[in-house]
Amino acid sequence: xxxxxxxGAGFIxxxxxxxxxxxxxxxxxxxxxxTGSTDNIAHLxxxxxFRFIRHDVTEYIFIGGRVDFVMHLASPASPVDYxxxxxxxxxxxxxxxxxxxxxxxxxxxxxxxxxTSEVYGDPLVHPQPETYWGNxxxxxxxxxxxxxxxxxxxxxxxxxxxxxxxxxVARIFNTYGPRMRADDGRVVPxxxxxxxxxxxxxxxxxxxxxxxxxxxxxxxxxxVRLMESDCPGPVNIGNPDEMTVLRFAEVISEIxxxxxxxxxxxxxxxxxxxxxxxxxxxxxxxxxxxxxxxEKGLGRTIEYFREKICC
Ligand code: NAD
Ligand code: UDP
Numbered sequence: 001x002x003x004x005x006x007x008g009a010g011f012i013x014x015x016x017x018x019x020x021x022x023x024x025x026x027x028x029x030x031x032x033x034x035t036g037s038t039d040n041i042a043h044l045x046x047x048x049x050f051r052f053i054r055h056d057v058t059e060y061i062f063i064g065g066r067v068d069f070v071m072h073l074a075s076p077a078s079p080v081d082y083x084x085x086x087x088x089x090x091x092x093x094x095x096x097x098x099x100x101x102x103x104x105x106x107x108x109x110x111x112x113x114x115x116t117s118e119v120y121g122d123p124l125v126h127p128q129p130e131t132y133w134g135n136x137x138x139x140x141x142x143x144x145x146x147x148x149x150x151x152x153x154x155x156x157x158x159x160x161x162x163x164x165x166x167x168x169v170a171r172i173f174n175t176y177g178p179r180m181r182a183d184d185g186r187v188v189p190x191x192x193x194x195x196x197x198x199x200x201x202x203x204x205x206x207x208x209x210x211x212x213x214x215x216x217x218x219x220x221x222x223x224v225r226l227m228e229s230d231c232p233g234p235v236n237i238g239n240p241d242e243m244t245v246l247r248f249a250e251v252i253s254e255i256x257x258x259x260x261x262x263x264x265x266x267x268x269x270x271x272x273x274x275x276x277x278x279x280x281x282x283x284x285x286x287x288x289x290x291x292x293x294x295e296k297g298l299g300r301t302i303e304y305f306r307e308k309i310c311c
Pocket of ligand 2 (some may be wrong): 174188204205267272
């Protein structure tokens with residue numbers, strides 16, 4: 001297929017480009033580099049089946065020739081990023097999704113939206129199944145991201161119902177791995193880089209809030225399975241292996257051998273207290289589940305950041 005990946009120079013998007021190319025597809029990556037970097041796709045330069053276009057997806061998208069599938073990942077994704085770019089985040093979720101859907105419709109292409117566990121907000125149901133409608137504060141600091149993704153999901157389903165398009169919605173849970181930015185503020189790169197630099201690890205609140213971490217190759221495999229399936233979703237893509245943030249800080253300290261300890265900082269407003277995907281649907285509909293254990297995924301991610309610090 002000839003596949004357009006919006007957000008293709010980002011963390012997950014660049015790994016998705018790699019996987020699609022390895023499967024024999026032709027890939028066009030579209031990105032305005034607001035939170036991504038061409039470093040993530042530099043290794044693909046010269047590949048005749050890969051092309052990069054620097055473009056803001058909230059503006060009209062023109063792609064010459066055939067497009068068979070649009071994988072729409074463009075959006076700031078870390079809380080620090082989306083609070084730094086609140087208007088851009090709202091615009092890319094609403095206007096960007098509208099433009100990307102319009103292109104897919106024009107080309108007769110399939111469409112996949114990278115949505116998020118944040119549509120569940122600070123959840124009152126645990127673990128979170130796709131049938132849960134969520135607990136989101138629309139006017140809180142995280143509302144710019146949560147509501148942008150919720151409107152994006154609504155738009156995808158409107159295009160599916162009104163225009164009869166073949167669409168998919170993936171609700172991605174916390175994903176980590178090489179090519180995250182060391183300064184994106186997310187817990188995995190932050191803790192690893194603090195430990196590698198011999199600085200104390202900053203745990204927000206008492207650290208009793210939970211997250212479930214999925215290695216990027218597992219997330220990408222889930223997205224590709226969803227693209228290839230007949231399942232419109234939404235489908236949770238994540239790892240159900242849940243732990244507290246405090247325990248995660250201890251694990252990182254132990255693996256890296258840091259002796260700098262842990263310091264506590266204020267818990268950000270509306271920080272979800274619990275998060276774990278119910279992946280029954282992904283197992284049943286996609287035959288997918290994560291296979292990379294945390295220690296292995298963390299080992300690869302730590303190596304990546306160690307090299308970045310050294311060289
Ligand atoms: P990222 O910031 O590394 O990648 C996002 C990419 O989108 C960046 O390269 C950025 O420059 C690009 N982008 C943003 N706005 C754009 C615009 N208007 N036009 C063109 N490009 C634009 O983040 P990521 O972690 O790789 O996330 C990718 C997608 O997956 C996002 O849609 C995010 O919401 C979703 N997601 C990620 C996670 C996670 O844990 N990483 C969890 C849930 C959902
Ligand atoms: N967190 C933390 N210290 C940090 C960064 C994050 O304790 O330096 C916590 C944060 O409060 C949240 C969890 O780690 O409870 C995951 O945060 P992240 O920004 O990675 O993403 P989220 O899952 O909140 O979208």
